[in-house]
Amino acid sequence: MLTKRIIPCLDIKEGRTVKGTNFVDLRDAGDPVELGAFYAENGADELVFLDITATIDNRKTLVELVKQVARQVNIPFTVGGGIGSIEDVSALLNAGADKVSINSSAVRRPGLIDELALQFGSQCIIVAIDTRFVEDIDWVHTHGGRNITPIKTIEWAKEVEQRGAGEILLTSMDTDGTKAGFANQLTAKISSNASIPIIASGGAGTMEDFYDVFTLGKADAGLAASIFHFKEIEINALKNYLAKKGIPMRI
Numbered sequence: 001m002l003t004k005r006i007i008p009c010l011d012i013k014e015g016r017t018v019k020g021t022n023f024v025d026l027r028d029a030g031d032p033v034e035l036g037a038f039y040a041e042n043g044a045d046e047l048v049f050l051d052i053t054a055t056i057d058n059r060k061t062l063v064e065l066v067k068q069v070a071r072q073v074n075i076p077f078t079v080g081g082g083i084g085s086i087e088d089v090s091a092l093l094n095a096g097a098d099k100v101s102i103n104s105s106a107v108r109r110p111g112l113i114d115e116l117a118l119q120f121g122s123q124c125i126i127v128a129i130d131t132r133f134v135e136d137i138d139w140v141h142t143h144g145g146r147n148i149t150p151i152k153t154i155e156w157a158k159e160v161e162q163r164g165a166g167e168i169l170l171t172s173m174d175t176d177g178t179k180a181g182f183a184n185q186l187t188a189k190i191s192s193n194a195s196i197p198i199i200a201s202g203g204a205g206t207m208e209d210f211y212d213v214f215t216l217g218k219a220d221a222g223l224a225a226s227i228f229h230f231k232e233i234e235i236n237a238l239k240n241y242l243a244k245k246g247i248p249m250r251i
Contacts, residue, residue, distance in 0.1 A: 003248045004214050005045035005221035006235055008228040010035060012051045015065060029229040037072035043235035045250060047073055051081025052144050063095050070096020078126055086119050101169055103128040104142035107149055117164025127160040128169040129153060138186055145173050157190045172202040179205025187217035199223050207241045214247050
């Protein structure tokens with residue numbers, strides 16, 4: 001059985017790590033280079049770096065900052081934010097990223113997923129899906145969660161896999177930052193119909209929440225931010241807890 005992954009996430013704004021609730025009310029969470037180094041040394045399976053205002057500001061991801069973080073980590077490193085072309089991906093992979101995450105650009109032009117998968121291989125391409133439950137349906141949102149689209153989340157998850165995405169990073173805007181648990185029902189629906197890994201994001205507050213997302217949610221990885229940044233949960237302790245509960249972990 002494949003091991004489950006624990007992934008801390010660095011949400012970056014103006015060069016600093018930030019964290020909010022339901023995608024708003026951001027507060028400072030530290031230096032991304034220092035945090036990246038800390039996580040690489042303390043049990044993280046992978047690291048995700050998301051430049052959360054790149055698309056809104058209509059600019060590229062902070063390549064120099066990516067280089068600085070990449071020098072400090074020896075675990076798989078994913079970068080997202082403002083990526084819209086083969087050239088953008090090349091620049092980030094050359095800066096030290098192992099994988100890239102695309103979101104708004106993929107919704108705007110779905111063929112971009114096909115192009116990037118063909119050029120770089122599916123293993124490099126993660127499609128991030130920001131989703132919110134509105135009028136009894138889960139809808140895809142773009143531009144850092146600011147814009148609702150007419151695309152249903154479950155249908156979009158199927159399409160991005162068909163187009164060549166290697167993984168899906170599924171973030172529930174309803175649970176994000178609440179520490180009330182992941183959106184396990186939605187995660188399970190998507191995981192059960194996918195043959196690629198699903199990374200669950202949004203809502204982690206306790207070690208039990210991770211156990212639930214791996215069992216009830218059928219996720220392949222659990223991603224979180226504030227509980228790791230503010231030392232509420234230590235990653236090695238979390239992985240030991242999960243291993244004792246029968247979840248396959250890389251210790």
